[in-house]
Amino acid sequence: MSKSRTSIVDIARAAGVSKSTVSLVLQGSPLVHEKTREKVNTIIGDLGYVYNRGAANLRQSRSKIIGIVVNDLTNSFFAELAVGMDMMVQSAGYVQFLAHSGESVDRQREVISSMRENGIAGLILSPARGTEVGDIKPLADSGIPVVVVVRNVPGAKVSRLISDNYAGAKAAIRHLISLGHSRIAFMGGFVDTAVFGERLRGYVDALLEANIPFAEELVIHSAPSRAGGVAAVERMMVFAERPTAALCLNDAVAFGVCDGLRSNNIEPGKGFGIIGFDDVIEAKTAVPALTTISVDPQGMGQRAAQLVLKQINAGQNIPESIVTSVRLVVRQSCGAPVKQLEELA
Structure with missing residues (x-):
């Protein structure tokens, strides 16, 4: 047979x-x-x-499962994002099927395939590094509503929800400049992600706007994690002329920068100004409390869930593009004005 x-x-x-x-x-x-x-x-x-579990689900009844794939659950930003999604999904009578890709496109393909087999009604995806249009097209072609969140995939004909990375980075650098900083680093992140490019562009444009030349050596690449922040500080310490402040790709990097500074006997917020990006829950209770660009991770998760639920209920996938506003939250880590920092050092 x-x-x-x-x-x-x-x-x-x-x-x-x-x-x-x-x-x-x-x-x-x-x-x-x-x-x-x-x-x-x-x-x-x-x-x-x-x-074929997906076909069986379609025969039996309308699926009540929403797939959620995030690229880094070890980063508390994505954990909070997932919590926001779950709150909205549950209130609508659905359950979430949550998976972690760990920045692996291959792993991402595997979990999405498994989700399709289990008959998901829709998918929310924070893409792994290297995700291409071809990785998403089969889903869109199958009629499954897809919302790409946090990171954009240019050319993908699906809905997207991202934060205003450019405006946030620009606001952060403007604030550091207002405190008297002119040698400001940009720490953390992978070059091949849209988020890195958008935030770096805001950083560069804010410097040029203030007639401060852009110095490429002050863009210190590292993993977008706490360990990456520590590594960025170690690279900075060998500079003949060190920066006095830094905008970090995200809060995780910023926490690592604080760790790295302390290991080099520099007190964050007193000997060096730091601004993160995300405003995760622990940013408020960190020592010093972290100045950051607030993205509202849980709120962003809720909006992503609302977007996919809207498409499921409508029975048609009309792509929407939403850019959420951000705001600067000033706390202690960005430090006193530079003149005061010099007196304290």
């Missing part, structure tokens, strides 16, 4: 049971006797039958 043409009827005939019994086994129903279940599963394995 050809494995590619094996059907539930074939399995039922080989097992000596009804078609409905095979269906119950495939669905994991507790109504089937254990010995019957074992017999059916053995025959399924022997015949090489593959259960």
Whole structure:
């Protein structure tokens, strides 16, 4: 018998049971006797039958599962983002299927494939590094509503929800300049992500606006993590002329920069000004409290969920593009004016 043409009827005939019994086994129903279940599963394995759970879900009823894939759950920003999504998804009577890609496009493909097999009604995706249009197109073509959040994928014909990275970075640099800083670093991030490019552009334009030359060596690349922030400080320490402040790609990097400064006997906020980006919950309670660009991660997660639910309920996927506003939240980490910093040093 050809494995590619094996059907539930074939399995039922080989097992000596009804078609409905095979269906119950495939669905994991507790109504089937254990010995019957074992017999059916053995025959399924022997015949090489593959259960299309997505098709089954469509036959049974409208799916109540929303897939959520984020690129870095170790970063508290994405954890808060997922919490916001879950709040909205649950209130609408859906459940979330949450997965972590770990910045791996291959892993991302695997989890999305698994989600499709389980019949998701929609997908919210914070893309891994290197995600291309071709990675998203099959989903969009299948009619599954997709919302890309945080990172954009240029050319993808799906909805997107991103923060105003450019305006946020520009506001941060303007604030540091108002405190008297002119040698300001940009720390953390991967060059091949849209978020890095947008925030770097805001950094550069704010410097040029104040007639401060852009110095390429002050863009210190590192992983967008706490460990990356520590590594960025170590690179900075070998500079003949060190910066006096830094805009960090995100809050995780900013916390790492604080760690790295302390290990070099520099007190964050007193000997060096720091601004993060995101405003995660721990930014308020950090020591010193972190000055940052507030993106409102939970609120962003809620809006992403609202967007995918809107498309599911409408029964049609009309791409929408939303850029959320951000704001500068001034706390202690950006420090006193430069003249005061020099007196304290």
